[in-house]
Amino acid sequence: MTTKYHLHRTNILKTIYEKGKFSRKDLHELLDIRFATITEIIKELIKEGIVKEVGKRKNEKGGRPHSLLSIVPDSKFFIGCELTTTGIYSVILNFEGKIIKSETIDLDLNESKENIKEKIVYLIKNVISKCGSDKNKICGIGFVDPGIVDTEKGISLFSSIMPQWRDVPIKNYIENEVSIETFVIGTSQAKVLSEKFFGKGKNYRNFLFVEYGEGIGCGIISDNRVVHGAGGVAGEFGHIKINGRTEKCNCGGNGCLEAIASIPSIIKKIKEATKKDMNISEIVSRYLKGEKIIKTILDEILEIFSISVANLVNLFNSELVIFDRNFEIYKDFLGEIIRKIEENMVYKYPVRFEISDFGKEIGAIGGACFSISKFLKLDN
Ligand SMILES: [Zn+2]
Known part of the structure; x- marks a missing residue:
């Protein structure tokens, strides 16, 4: 077997996976591989149990219908x-x-x-x-x-x-x-x-996943690919610096977004101001009741967070922003957070905002x- 054969095999498998259902003829036309080679590789993949035939599509030229191929999920x-x-x-x-x-x-x-x-x-x-x-x-x-x-x-x-x-x-x-x-x-x-393969980002080529909770981070899909960065650490959104802020961050720096807007940082700041221990649900519920100290602190933090998200959208021209499931704690005023992000977006094209369906896994x-x-x- 030649290396070229393996290359064709990889391309065929990848294409069937991406297309969902595809015929031998489609593969021949798209990949420009000889029909005989395609037939041979498909025969091998079917024998191995990786690919199966899942029905037929009418042949427009009136010949035999084309069998559609699909990956065997299990x-x-x-x-x-x-x-x-x-x-x-x-x-x-x-x-x-x-x-x-x-x-x-x-x-x-x-x-x-x-x-x-x-x-x-x-x-x-x-x-x-x-x-x-x-x-x-x-x-x-x-x-x-x-x-x-x-x-x-x-x-x-x-x-x-x-x-x-x-x-x-x-x-x-x-x-x-x-x-x-x-x-x-x-x-x-x-x-x-996860969002790109099986979640809300499935049909998007440019979107962001904003991680939110203990820490803050950001996964970026740009032109349909994950942005890894030179050292594999692109998307350290939690460690962008906020001008004029001095909060100490776990990374050793000061004034990082994570040190201001992560859940533990919010809890800490509220405790400093009220001298009371509260978890995030209690903070949000007091915020909704309009408690003044809490409202002032949380509004300021959420404004910094929203502007930071808008900066990301502006940088990557994203069409969708998916927030971490933890962001559900803010669901009662999510509309206001989104408005603040939109206010700071340079182009007023429609961007969708969603909360992830995935849980802890x-x-x-x-x-x-x-x-x-x-x-x-x-x-x-
Ligand atoms: Zn930091």
């Missing part, structure tokens, strides 16, 4: 595993984004690097064992890291929210333990991939999507 599985400050999440997805198995393990913020590594592998082994004989279908693992990563080498370099998680060659570690090819991706990039799902994307060579 023919391959992909693992996603996300490390967060409170736990590790792992899922196994099929080609359609269906969760086949999932597992979670709690984590203490102060756990050592060695403990965390062991828990990651324990969880992955656990989720694999739940697959039984289907474990042979698993093609890759996407590990989702909370900090800055070297995606090429698969090393976790540094995390502002988990200081002990630094310089970990996590790709090699997982591969040595479970013998499955592993890829490393940052949290915001994984989350935006969004990051892990994105890791699995990254692994699908590597398997099919989708350029994400």
